[in-house]
Amino acid sequence: MLNTFVLNTNNHSEMIEITAEIEEWIHNEGIADGIAVITSLHTTAGITVNENADPDVKRDMLMRLDEVYPWEHTKDRHMEGNTASHLKVSTVGHAQTLIISNGALLLGTWQGVYFCEFDGPRRNRKYTVKIMEG
Numbered sequence: 001m002l003n004t005f006v007l008n009t010n011n012h013s014e015m016i017e018i019t020a021e022i023e024e025w026i027h028n029e030g031i032a033d034g035i036a037v038i039t040s041l042h043t044t045a046g047i048t049v050n051e052n053a054d055p056d057v058k059r060d061m062l063m064r065l066d067e068v069y070p071w072e073h074t075k076d077r078h079m080e081g082n083t084a085s086h087l088k089v090s091t092v093g094h095a096q097t098l099i100i101s102n103g104a105l106l107l108g109t110w111q112g113v114y115f116c117e118f119d120g121p122r123r124n125r126k127y128t129v130k131i132m133e134g
């Protein structure tokens with residue numbers, strides 16, 4: 001089972017929680033148990049799992065990634081000028097593999113799944129979820 005989701009981003013860098021959207025699809029498809037692979041279809045946007053209780057975690061993560069991979073690096077040769085976004089995706093990853101148990105993603109109390117935009121704002125950003133039931 002496979003589904004591609006589309007979203008728009010509003011900021012240059014942001015983390016958008018997508019947990020509820022994925023779980024709603026899992027529920028509507030009647031999937032009880034299995035494995036979900038969630039992957040970004042972009043080289044400048046990733047997928048991660050992290051805390052969803054304190055919004056400062058997202059702010060701090062984005063701030064620290066900007067410190068490690070600054071946009072103003074003068075030696076980059078990539079013509080689009082977005083090398084920092086490619087490095088950020090390589091750091092957080094383009095995909096996550098999660099367990100589905102009892103019809104929901106198996107996540108800890110404070111965990112959520114995030115689409116990480118690093119080169120926005122953009123329209124029609126896509127991520128795909130592949131379910132292997134079992």
